[in-house]
Amino acid sequence: QSALTQPASVSGSPGQSITISCTGTSSDVGTYNLVSWYQQHPGKVPKVMIYEVTKRPSGVSNRFSGSQSGNTASLTISGLQAEDEAEYYCCSYAGSSTLVFGGGTKLTVL
Amino acid sequence: QLQLQESGPGLVKPSETLSLTCTVSGDSINSGSHYWGWIRQPPAKGLEWIGSIYFGGSTYYNPSLKSRVTISVETSKTQFSLKLSAVTAADTAVYYCARHIPYYYYIDVWGKGTTVTVSS
Numbered sequence: 001q002s003a004l005t006q007p008a009s010v011s012g013s014p015g016q017s018i019t020i021s022c023t024g025t026s027s028d029v030g031t032y033n034l035v036s037w038y039q040q041h042p043g044k045v046p047k048v049m050i051y052e053v054t055k056r057p058s059g060v061s062n063r064f065s066g067s068q069s070g071n072t073a074s075l076t077i078s079g080l081q082a083e084d085e086a087e088y089y090c091c092s093y094a095g096s097s098t099l100v101f102g103g104g105t106k107l108t109v110l
Numbered sequence: 111q112l113q114l115q116e117s118g119p120g121l122v123k124p125s126e127t128l129s130l131t132c133t134v135s136g137d138s139i140n141s142g143s144h145y146w147g148w149i150r151q152p153p154a155k156g157l158e159w160i161g162s163i164y165f166g167g168s169t170y171y172n173p174s175l176k177s178r179v180t181i182s183v184e185t186s187k188t189q190f191s192l193k194l195s196a197v198t199a200a201d202t203a204v205y206y207c208a209r210h211i212p213y214y215y216y217i218d219v220w221g222k223g224t225t226v227t228v229s230s
Contacts, residue, residue, distance in 0.1 A: 001173050003156070036216035038157070045206070045223060046157065051216035089157050093215040097145070097162065097170040104156040 004102035011108040017078040022090030030071035034093035037075045085109040112136035114221035128194040132207030148192045150203040
C-alpha cells in the first residue's frame with residue numbers, strides 16, 4: 001500500500017481555478033471510486049471537502065468539485081479565494097476496509 | 111454533537127509502547143454505523159492512516175504498521191484505544207482519532223489531535 005501521489009504545491013490568483021491531481025493505482029483509486037479530499041489549514045484539523053470522488057458534504061462551497069479518470073482523481077477549486085490557501089490531501093479506499101492518503105499539496109493563493 | 115478527544119502521554123521512550131485513548135461523546139461506538147480510527151501526521155509531513163475498528167471489534171490496519179498496532183474498544187464502550195509498540199523517533203507525530211463512514215469510506219469527524227514525541 002503506497003501513498004497516493006500529489007503535486008507538492010500549486011498556486012493561483014484570486015478568482016482563478018486550480019486543479020490538484022491525485023494518482024493512485026488499480027488497487028485503490030482506479031478500482032473503488034471512493035476518493036475523498038481534505039483541507040487542512042496550519043495548526044488545524046483536516047476537513048472533508050469532497051467524498052466518493054464528486055460529492056460535497058453539506059456546508060462545503062460549490063466552488064469545490066471532484067472528478068476522476070482511471071487511476072487519477074482531481075480536485076478543482078474555482079473562483080479562488082484567500083481563505084482557500086491550505087494543504088489539501090486526497091484519500092482513497094484501498095480494499096479490505098483500509099485507507100491510503102496522498103502526500104498532500106500546498107495551495108498558495110497569490 | 112459528536113466530539114472526539116484524544117488523551118495519553120505526550121512523551122514516549124524509544125522501544126516502548128505508545129498508548130492513546132479516544133473518548134467519544136454524542137455517538138455510540140458499538141452502534142455499527144461507523145468505523146472508528148486513528149490517523150497520524152509527523153511534523154511538517156502528510157497524513158497517514160493507522161487503522162480502524164468496526165462494530166463487533168473487527169480491526170483493520172495499515173499494512174506498513176500492522177505488526178506493531180493494536181486498536182481496541184474499551185469496556186466502557188465510549189472509548190477506543192491505540193497501542194503502537196517498539197516506537198522510534200519516526201513515530202513522533204500528531205495523532206488524531208476519527209470517525210469514518212462505511213461504504214463511502216471518508217472521515218467526517220476528527221478529534222483535535224494530540225502530539226506524541228518519541229525521545230529518551
